[in-house]
Amino acid sequence: MTDISLPQSQPSRPWISAAAVIVASGLYSWALLMAEETWQVLSLLVLAVVATGVAIKTGFVRRVERDWAASETRLNRLAFAVLIALILVLSGSHFALLMISTVLLYFVASLGLNIQFGFTGLVNFAGAAFFGAGAYTAAVLGNVLVIPPLLILLAGGLVAMAISLPLLIPIVRTTGHYAAVVTIAFGVLFRTFLEVNEILGGPQGLMVNSMKLFGWDFYNAPSLGNLEISFYLNYALLAAGLAALVFALFRRLERSWIGLHMDAVRLDETAAACFGISVKRTKILAFLLGNVILGVSGALYGMMISFIAPASFTFSDSLLLVSIVLLGGLGSPWGGAIAAAIVVLLPEKLQLLQEYRFLLFSILVMLVLLFRPEGILPRHLRNFFPNRRTDA
Amino acid sequence: MTGHLLEFRNVVKRFGGVTALDDFSMTLDQSEILGLIGPNGSGKTTSFNVLTGIYGPTEGQVFFEGQEITGADPRAVYEAGIVRTFQRSRLCLSLSIYDNIMIGDTSRLVRGLWSNLISRRRLEEQLDMTRRQARDLVATFSGHLADRMDQPVGALPMIERRRIEICRALISGPRLLLLDEPSAGMTHDETHQLMDDILDVRARGEGLSIIIVEHEMGVIERITDRCIVLSYGRKIAEGTYAEVAADSEVQNAYLGAD
Ligand SMILES: Nc1ncnc2c1ncn2[C@@H]1O[C@H](COP(=O)(O)OP(=O)(O)OP(=O)(O)O)[C@@H](O)[C@H]1O
Ligand SMILES: [Mg+2]
Numbered sequence: 001m002t003d004i005s006l007p008q009s010q011p012s013r014p015w016i017s018a019a020a021v022i023v024a025s026g027l028y029s030w031a032l033l034m035a036e037e038t039w040q041v042l043s044l045l046v047l048a049v050v051a052t053g054v055a056i057k058t059g060f061v062r063r064v065e066r067d068w069a070a071s072e073t074r075l076n077r078l079a080f081a082v083l084i085a086l087i088l089v090l091s092g093s094h095f096a097l098l099m100i101s102t103v104l105l106y107f108v109a110s111l112g113l114n115i116q117f118g119f120t121g122l123v124n125f126a127g128a129a130f131f132g133a134g135a136y137t138a139a140v141l142g143n144v145l146v147i148p149p150l151l152i153l154l155a156g157g158l159v160a161m162a163i164s165l166p167l168l169i170p171i172v173r174t175t176g177h178y179a180a181v182v183t184i185a186f187g188v189l190f191r192t193f194l195e196v197n198e199i200l201g202g203p204q205g206l207m208v209n210s211m212k213l214f215g216w217d218f219y220n221a222p223s224l225g226n227l228e229i230s231f232y233l234n235y236a237l238l239a240a241g242l243a244a245l246v247f248a249l250f251r252r253l254e255r256s257w258i259g260l261h262m263d264a265v266r267l268d269e270t271a272a273a274c275f276g277i278s279v280k281r282t283k284i285l286a287f288l289l290g291n292v293i294l295g296v297s298g299a300l301y302g303m304m305i306s307f308i309a310p311a312s313f314t315f316s317d318s319l320l321l322v323s324i325v326l327l328g329g330l331g332s333p334w335g336g337a338i339a340a341a342i343v344v345l346l347p348e349k350l351q352l353l354q355e356y357r358f359l360l361f362s363i364l365v366m367l368v369l370l371f372r373p374e375g376i377l378p379r380h381l382r383n384f385f386p387n388r389r390t391d392a
Numbered sequence: 393m394t395g396h397l398l399e400f401r402n403v404v405k406r407f408g409g410v411t412a413l414d415d416f417s418m419t420l421d422q423s424e425i426l427g428l429i430g431p432n433g434s435g436k437t438t439s440f441n442v443l444t445g446i447y448g449p450t451e452g453q454v455f456f457e458g459q460e461i462t463g464a465d466p467r468a469v470y471e472a473g474i475v476r477t478f479q480r481s482r483l484c485l486s487l488s489i490y491d492n493i494m495i496g497d498t499s500r501l502v503r504g505l506w507s508n509l510i511s512r513r514r515l516e517e518q519l520d521m522t523r524r525q526a527r528d529l530v531a532t533f534s535g536h537l538a539d540r541m542d543q544p545v546g547a548l549p550m551i552e553r554r555r556i557e558i559c560r561a562l563i564s565g566p567r568l569l570l571l572d573e574p575s576a577g578m579t580h581d582e583t584h585q586l587m588d589d590i591l592d593v594r595a596r597g598e599g600l601s602i603i604i605v606e607h608e609m610g611v612i613e614r615i616t617d618r619c620i621v622l623s624y625g626r627k628i629a630e631g632t633y634a635e636v637a638a639d640s641e642v643q644n645a646y647l648g649a650d
Contacts, residue, residue: 253509257502258509271484272495274470
């Protein structure tokens with residue numbers, strides 16, 4: 001953390017090591033998604049753990065982070081291109097695309113949570129409720145033909161925001177544990193409400209109509225010659241686009257006055273107020289914005305899995321979202337992406353170990369937090385102008 | 393109407409059974425440097441906390457530039473032009489030097505989501521300008537840090553943090569600066585330098601007033617126009633440093649406290 005000195009002589013292409021990491025991650029994801037035997041999955045896991053350990057110990061991670069910071073835009077674009085390539089390569093596999101899309105949407109949701117928790121210090125243990133509110137909005141509005149489905153995504157976000165309004169009172173007035181408990185209660189209440197509500201399908205839940213974009217129904221598999229393509233390709237691509245968009249907004253937020261003030265409020269409310277920062281306004285903004293993002297990702301998720309029920313949006317799902325934020329590192333978007341992949345993929349990929357898979361998963365979470373208490377990729381210092389070489 | 397910049401009128405502040413400020417009245421004029429001294433627990437920090445809106449006073453009134461600001465919230469006090477440092481430094485340790493100082497300048501910023509996230513031209517101009525100001529201030533107070541503005545404040549020694557805190561307070565171009573033991577932990581020479589730097593910044597602007605709480609009497613003697621001595625929350629003496637230092641009640645208060 002204290003080592004911030006730049007290398008004396010810059011190599012001609014300083015981003016090359018970071019680029020290699022991105023491509024390697026793409027290949028690794030492909031291998032992991034294709035692995036079917038348990039021994040393959042386990043070997044890949046061991047490989048990842050060992051490689052990460054070595055990379056941390058040898059200082060490679062630090063170097064990649066530094067190079068990344070120096071050529072950020074270029075590397076972000078490469079990461080997006082690799083993601084799209086991965087999706088296209090796997091376009092024949094329902095399962096792989098469903099996994100990728102789920103990871104991406106959980107990642108988007110975690111960005112919303114990160115604005116609240118990572119930036120502003122507001123704990124939200126009802127993340128799954130706001131995600132679910134988006135999904136239920138998609139189910140209800142999806143039947144209304146006149147509403148363009150892209151607007152339904154936005155509506156999902158707005159409904160999630162609207163139901164979170166009553167929580168603003170405890171969020172603004174109290175700090176720490178009390179507000180956390182209130183969000184837990186809210187999550188439970190939300191689920192109970194869904195279960196007893198006949199119009200929303202009760203415990204059985206609802207069907208959700210698929211996404212339609214410019215007349216194209218996402219339920220259809222795109223066709224390309226004789227290639228067999230899964231209809232999930234539509235969702236994977238849209239989820240990738242949404243992730244890129246929200247990621248860009250997240251970064252812009254971090255590098256704005258609002259983002260700076262969120263940090264100030266999290267770290268010292270009293271001092272922040274003494275310098276003219278409105279603690280209330282900052283918290284309200286963070287909470288509502290985070291919930292909009294949770295709702296939007298939930299709406300697309302609902303359309304994708306096409307059937308939703310109260311049991312998909314429980315307290316443990318909220319905990320899962322919080323654990324993504326903690327595992328990734330508070331306020332760290334790339335950490336969140338890696339953590340989302342771990343949290344979503346591991347239990348799925350270890351199906352065969354059945355009852356042991358959650359045990360394994362929990363052990364992994366504990367190990368990460370034991371050895372990297374600040375998360376997999378701790379957040380960096382803010383860089384307001386990433387594309388400038390030096391400060392004049 | 394009073395012509396003073398700041399006035400405390402019969403302010404009382406009680407914490408349960410403790411009376412931290414007891415019928416405290418004082419005035420401060422434009423451009424004046426006032427020393428606030430007194431033994432430990434005599435209410436110096438409390439007077440800052442009441443003034444900056446961290447606590448409302450139990451009784452009494454506070455006026456700034458003729459306006460009553462009794463019980464105003466910290467934000468309103470900041471907007472009126474009053475800034476402070478804290479006795480126990482309160483910086484954001486995980487943030488950079490830049491960030492910490494930039495937090496001090498919040499008055500005329502673009503506020504909306506649109507101009508912060510989408511259409512960012514004005515935002516970037518403001519960021520640029522504030523960063524430049526932050527850097528200039530650091531160059532004055534801590535020259536060697538001016539090229540290391542991206543360092544986390546937590547990596548700095550305590551005395552550097554105190555300087556950063558003063559930069560954060562000064563960046564908004566305030567009317568009144570409240571310094572709560574700014575030189576704690578510094579050597580004699582460092583303290584001397586710090587005071588010179590503060591006076592230097594003050595000379596560049598027009599009419600910054602300062603209230604300084606300080607245990608180092610040499611500092612008080614050198615830079616203040618006037619002093620107020622507190623003991624158990626009561627004002628026991630007021631005048632130039634030489635006058636209050638000669639006051640027998642003041643001598644007793646200090647001896648009694650030690
Ligand atoms: N928040 C609080 N709650 C209860 N008592 C308080 C609080 N703040 C201050 N006090 C009490 O008020 C009295 C004055 O405290 P204050 O901090 O203003 O003294 P001070 O003159 O700044 O002392 P020092 O030189 O030690 O900083 C003390 O008895 C202190 O214990
Ligand atoms: Mg004090």
